[in-house]
Amino acid sequence: MKELILNLIDSGNYSEARKKLIEMNEVDIAQLLEELDKQKLLIIFRILPKEIAAGVFSYISNQLQEYIIASITDREIKNIIDELFLDDTIDFLEEMPSNIVKRVLQATDDETRKLINQFLKYPEDSAGSIMTIEYVDLKKEMTVKQALEHIKETGVDKETIDTCYVLNENRILEGVIPIRKLILSDETTVVKDIMDTDPVYVNTHDDQEKIASLFKKYDLISMPVVDNERRLVGIVTIDDVVDIIDQENTEDFQKMAAMHPSDEEYLKTSPWVLAKHRITWLVILMISAAFTGNIINKYNNILQSIVILTSFIPMLMDTGGNAGSQSSTLIIRGLALGEITTRDIFRVILKEVQVSFICGFVLAALNFIRIYFLEKINLLVTLTVCVTLFFTVMLAKIIGCVLPILAKMLKVDPAIMASPLLTTIVDATSLMIYFTFATWILHI
Amino acid sequence: MKELILNLIDSGNYSEARKKLIEMNEVDIAQLLEELDKQKLLIIFRILPKEIAAGVFSYISNQLQEYIIASITDREIKNIIDELFLDDTIDFLEEMPSNIVKRVLQATDDETRKLINQFLKYPEDSAGSIMTIEYVDLKKEMTVKQALEHIKETGVDKETIDTCYVLNENRILEGVIPIRKLILSDETTVVKDIMDTDPVYVNTHDDQEKIASLFKKYDLISMPVVDNERRLVGIVTIDDVVDIIDQENTEDFQKMAAMHPSDEEYLKTSPWVLAKHRITWLVILMISAAFTGNIINKYNNILQSIVILTSFIPMLMDTGGNAGSQSSTLIIRGLALGEITTRDIFRVILKEVQVSFICGFVLAALNFIRIYFLEKINLLVTLTVCVTLFFTVMLAKIIGCVLPILAKMLKVDPAIMASPLLTTIVDATSLMIYFTFATWILHI
Structure with a gap:
């Protein structure tokens, strides 16, 4: 279909191309436009009947919308805005630079302009900014x-x-x-x-x-x-709500991976912007990881006297981090879906204590088998590692479930409390547990 | 409203209670039932008009559904099934134990039973299992x-x-x-x-x-x-699709936190089941973290001769893991939303190289300031740490974007490739980079 239409355009047979385009779904026309070079895309956009052009316009990317508005006449802009539903107009204008917004507003009639201005004043992500008045x-x-x-x-x-x-x-x-x-x-x-x-x-x-x-x-x-x-x-209509659900979920995914939330598409975002969204948390977490380094430094005499202890540090830190982020993820998701409320905090803690007891016990037992029987390492060292692992898992899971609920109570987004931040906290605690047990069990 | 209805029930004034209930939204009645003791809930359920009872039935939890079906007569079961839309009947039967399914099927007429049996045969999560025939x-x-x-x-x-x-x-x-x-x-x-x-x-x-x-x-x-x-x-109607979107997102969150996906509500799941969903990945990741320990063991002579190097291990591993999971999360989400396809692999790599260059440079520079100027540590050691950090961030981000796309190409769910698994891989690589540079720069 795509090639057929392009051939018709190339041979100047616009009326036939138009006929084929009208049969297509607006979403598919929008996708076709995204793939074309700018000259052809403008030709195709202009031969569309105006109701279809408006529909297609609401489905294309912000970049293309900006390019099209910059390339067409005021008359054509007015036609599109007249046909667009008001919520789609607002969606589009919210993403445009001010010169484009000004041009669009100038091209529309007084009444529409007044309405648009009123709607643009509603706070972003409020009911006012996503509603439509066509009911x-x-x-x-x-x-x-x-x-x-x-x-x-x-x-x-x-x-x-x-x-x-x-x-x-x-x-x-x-x-x-x-x-x-x-x-x-x-x-x-x-x-x-x-x-x-x-x-x-x-x-x-x-x-x-x-x-x-x-x-x-x-x-x-x-x-x-x-x-x-x-x-x-x-x-507000359900098609906009489906987009909101995806947007909110994407934000949670991004926050949980220690990034500033953004609803821009990955491939359409510049490396500078992507780096900006990521660097703050990387710096914060890097600096806090320095504290973990300080703990190791402080107990360096222990590591010096029993060298093998160093090699278990990654396993203890990673397992603690994983155990904790399992809990925090479940709790963050439960809070987001409304399945868990802050009033459930004690039920949640009770459940995590039980779960972490089972998980911690199994992991410690498997470790004992691996370290003592397979790697044939000294019994007291093995015990130190296994006991530390058990308590690290217990503690990680409890911290992992409490932090998101506390965040919610303090009206902070629970997603912020996700794996990276939790891992940093669990790293430090697991090392302290490790060195404490090493001192006790190994009498160093 | 809730207390008013309970008072009316207590005083035996059922007809007035019924009047109040009819005014309520079915979803709210369902929520009310969830909060009541079993005897009152059955009274209330029984005084509802049968169309409303069926609607309410489709909104309550599986546990309550099972309890109600076990407590009412065959005649009442038939009334509910007759009023329920077929897709709600299938949803409910898919979660019930076989004795309940049998009882429901016996209570319905031949035609409905045949339809239900046919629908129950469609694979779970297929269009057939979520569609309705009422069009x-x-x-x-x-x-x-x-x-x-x-x-x-x-x-x-x-x-x-x-x-x-x-x-x-x-x-x-x-x-x-x-x-x-x-x-x-x-x-x-x-x-x-x-x-x-x-x-x-x-x-x-x-x-x-x-x-x-x-x-x-x-x-x-x-x-x-x-x-x-x-x-x-x-x-298929949009209300079911909204549930599917949430369900798919929850599964992705769970996979990305190294858990077996499950659509059961957290508070309604037993500690044993929760532990079962988590333990497999914890064990796999714990065992693979042992390899990281082996790398440390192998280079123990380096750590012994320059003790301070040990204290930077957590920072290098954590920052690498965070940098990698930022990339993998964006890519996994982009793949899930269809914003990125496997054909974009080279564009994605190019972008991540640029982003990781910026992030790596900033992090290394900040580290240099902290370690060399603030902590006044030897220049060559500082250089080893900073150069390692730069290459770790580069490598982590590239691995973080390539793995999910490779997974998708191999028809494996990209969400599996998320932070925990990635962290394990990045841990090992970052340590190898660290010790390699330590050997070169410090001539150990």
Whole structure:
């Protein structure tokens, strides 16, 4: 398909190319544009019918959006903005440099410009910044027949008509009604009698994380957004929520690997920006690892007198780190999904004590077999290593579950408390346990 | 609300309690049941109208489902199964022990039993196991008016009527049409002329991961599932896909923290099961860390002659591990979201070389300042540590980006290649680099 269209463009047969393009899904056209050189992409973009062009525009990358806006006329910009849903316009403008934003605003009419400016003021990641205003509103006194006629007259430009919103004369939200219920009800039924008067809704300033968790909890397809007076100002639709869920998850993955969260795509981010996101935590963790070095320094006489002890340091530190990050990951994920709350802290600790007892015992036993029987190392040294391993695993798992919950209590993101930071803490503690037991057991 | 209902139950005023319950959202009733003792929960469950009881049933935990099925009559079981959507029935039966499954199957009628048995045969996590059969089907010769009448007659039991499916006489999928388009079109229009003839669909055996990525790519609300002859057998709806996205993310988090993936909730899982999920990787990683110990052993003479070198080992190993897991996490996430493909391997390596050059340089420079100027340690030792750190960061980041891509090429889950396994590899390499440079620079 791609080659066919490119051939048609090359031979100047634009009308035929247009016909083929119209048959394609907008997402696939967007993907095609991403792969083309800039000249061809502009030709293809310009021969698209304007509704399709707007749809395609909302699916392409920020770089391409910027290039296209910079290359087309004000008239063409206005056409695209008129066809775009308001939430897609806001998404796009939030990522553009100010000269592009200015140009877009100048090209649009007064009313749209006012709306865009108002929406751009909502804090990023709030309900206000992701909602759309293209919804269907009904009055509670309407009959089903009147409601369906109203939808037919006004529904063309709405992002979703699956749910309709019932407002009073002050635009205060009185109820919602799924279109399904309207279609299945008798024509003379009054909206008031079949609407749901207790819908789930959010405020314009609520965070997108809250929105995502309400969508998941109540299996919603769309949700009303109201202002402080409960006036309906917009709706959030599930397609945006799916993106939010991925975005929040990506942020957690990045924080857990000691990086500044960013929602830019990897291949489209410059090495400088990538390095900037990573370097702070690397420096912090590097400096804190120096403390671990100091502990080794302090006990150097022990290592000097029983040289073999040094070779177990990596195993003890790594196993402690792994055991701890298993626990912290489960707890961080449980907190993020709402399966664990801060009130569960004692249940969690109790469970981790049990789990770490089992894990620590098995690991210590296997180590004993390997070190004493296979490597035939002195019994007291073997005991020192195995006892240290057992307590390191216990401690690592307990620290690993407590830290994320404490973070949550202190309103810090639990994901920050993940493996790298935990490993640094566990490293130091495991060495101290090691040298303490070495002093006791080996009488050094 | 909760206490009000409990008081009404206690005073035997069931009809009033029922009235209050009907006003509540099914999700909230389910949450209420989770908090009650078993006797009260059964009373409340029994006074619910049967459609609501079925909805509530689909939202409660497996433990409660099992308890309820074991406590109610066959007649009541049949009522619930009749009201449940088929995909919820399958979800529930997949988690139940065989005696409960048997009891449920005996209580249902022949036709439902046959359907359930057929669905239970689809592989877990395939399109077949998550689809529902409650969809609206149309014929392409119908007018919009006939189509809407058909929906009105048959739509009550359908999970979603937002999209209708156009089938020929052999039930082969010919197109889809959103209900929105039907409502907004003229009554005399024929379905054939407004349907989308090229819908996105999946096969019953396709994996749920593929389904989730198609939903995300095309912003879908529902998607048809067909058999090998392109006959429509069911549809998947977005509410199930949202759960899949969370489930897949949780699995990735768990694999990346070196655990066997599991979709059981943390607090509801026994310590034995939790320990079982964690111990295998802990043992594997512990044993491989023994190799790192062997490297230290081998170069013990170096550590003996310049004792201070030992104290930098934790810092070098930790920084290498952190630098590597930053890269691997970004790559694993990029692969999971489809932002990076295996074909990008050389672009990724090039980028990581640049990023690691910047990070390595900054870290080495800071270290030089700390070790040489602040801790006033010998210049050659300082140089050994800094040069090692630079090359360790370079190598860790390159290994960290290559391993997940190689895994993907070999059809292994890239998440397996995450920090713990990577750390083990980087530990060994960083020590070898360290001792090599120590031999060269310090002439030991």
